[in-house]
Amino acid sequence: NDQDFSATFQLRFGEKEDYASDAFLLDNVHVYERPAHELAVVDLEVPASSALLGATEQIVVQYVNQGVSTETSVPLTVWIDGPSGRQEVSETAAISLATGDTLTYTFSADMDFSEAGNYEVTVFSELSGDLVQSNDTLRGYLIKPSIYNGGLPYLADFDLLADTVYAQNQGELIGLPGWSYENSSEYGRLSIGQFSQNETQAMSMYRSESNTTSNFAVLTMDMSTYDASTDKLLLDFRFSYRYSGVYAHNRVFIRGSETDDWIEFYDWHENRGGNNEWVDVNTLPLTDSLVAHDQNFSSTFQVRFGERDTYNSRYFYLDDVKVRERPAHDLAAVDLEIPASSPLLGVAEQIAVQYVNQGVSTETSVPLTVWIDGPSGRQEVSETAATSLATGDTLTYTFSADMDFSEVGNYEVTVFSELTGDLIQSNDTLRSMTRKISSYTDGLPYLVD
Structure with a gap:
């Protein structure tokens, strides 16, 4: 600019705004010679x-x-x-x-x-x-991030862990090989402890102050010995929440390796219960989702539980995370239909039950038993459903025997399956209650004093 220093060399800092709330701030003005070494x-x-x-x-x-x-x-x-x-x-x-x-x-x-x-x-x-x-x-x-390499089945129930709060990204959570934590701001938090409506330890993600923040709990597993073309793997977990917003982060994601794209696997926000109500999620097919997105298991297979919100009053809770192979035989009871309570119940009532085949094998013979515990003791009926029940199919079976509810009183109905080779007994049984209501039949006049 064809100028030189002089006795009146000047610097001018300019500012022009339209509103009194706007401002230009200036500090630490330093004029100095370029040093010899810098x-x-x-x-x-x-x-x-x-x-x-x-x-x-x-x-x-x-x-x-x-x-x-x-x-x-x-x-x-x-x-x-x-x-x-x-x-x-x-x-x-x-x-x-x-x-x-x-x-x-x-x-x-x-x-x-x-x-x-x-x-x-x-x-x-x-x-x-x-x-x-x-x-x-x-x-x-x-x-x-830590990698879990202990094989399957895998379970994280958090029960033996000390209460801990994490306030920054973590490569490994204490006592939880394979788990890491990521957040999008300084306000993100992940904690291990005991929370509302849950009697045991669980994981929680939230904010320390109201500020829009994303939290991610990531489970990284060495699954290099598994092949999505042949091995059928499943994910189970329990979750709860206290208020939640509509964000695309409020999902469960998976990917075959840490270099693959994330796959949206389960929408927990859409499937949530009421505030602080725990929801059991079972038998989510990891393999099917990977295959559908042209991915495979690897030494860095990952499951990511996401949570995002603005307010510090909102929480996501997680417990009982399981990764397991689909068993050869596993029938899960999903519905039980029994007679409604009535004064007209008789000796020829019917009971129907529904089971889903969650195993690998096609089942052709399903042994079923019903117990009816009533005023005069137990009635027991065992029958076998002849069927061809492939993986994922539902069996709806109505017992052929007539069930006797003719005596006035309360009845507890229990139905269970004893399928050979079904080692997961926790989902084999359903129970329900009904009653035969007493009815006065001796005519009038009627008096109760």
Whole structure:
């Protein structure tokens, strides 16, 4: 601009706004000579967070020469503070770095991120004569998510864990191999403890203050021995919530490996119960979803439970997470129809039951038993349903025997299956109550005194 310094050199900071609420703020105005030596760090590249991080990772840093001198020897140090303490590496970059030039330097030493957990990476220069130290250092953060490799069936019920609150991203949750935690702001929280309407320990995600925040609890599993083309794997869990908003994050997601796209697997917001009501989710087909999205199991198969909201009064609760193989034989009772309470119940009533085949095998013979515990003791009837019940099919069976509800009183009806090879007995049985109502039949006049 063809100007020079003078006795009246000036700086002018301008501001114009239309509203009294607008403002321009200014502080720390510094006019100084370019120093002889001055390196300013401008970028730090650390490995991306990954469950596959190892012992031979690289760190890259960039510095700009803001001094007058051409630098030929730049001493650089990196600290890596991780789960096992600090790694420290110091190297010297031999270069000819003129004023305004940029140094991009990759440390030659291998950096070890092989242990699951959190890492803080600090890089700084100690250039001789560089007196402006405020711009010599940069920090980066990453996590190595833990991987569960203990085989199937897998269960996380959180019961033996100490009460814990996590306030930042975590590569591994204490006592929970395979679990990591991610959030989108400083207000995100994940905690382990005992919560409303649940007698045992559970996991919860929420906000410490009202601020729109996403929380994700991620389970990473080594499933490299499984193949989606042949192995049928399932997911079970229980969840509850206290208020929830309509966000696409309020879902369960899966993916075959950490490099695959996330698959929306289950919409917990859409399937929620009432506030603080626990919902049991069973037999979600992991394999089918992976195959439908052209993915497969791997050493970093992941399940992600997501929660997002704005208000600190809103919580998502999780318990009893199970990953298991679909068993050869598993019948699950889903419905029981018995006579409605009535004074007209008689000796020829009917009972119907529904079962879903959750096993791999096609069932052709299903043994069923009904107990009717009433005023005169127990009636027991056992019958066998001849059927061809493939995986996922529903059997609706009406007992052929007449059931006697003719005596006035209360009745408890229990139906169960004893299918050979069905080792999951918790879903084999259903119970229901009815009653034969007493009826006065002796005519009038009628008196109760």
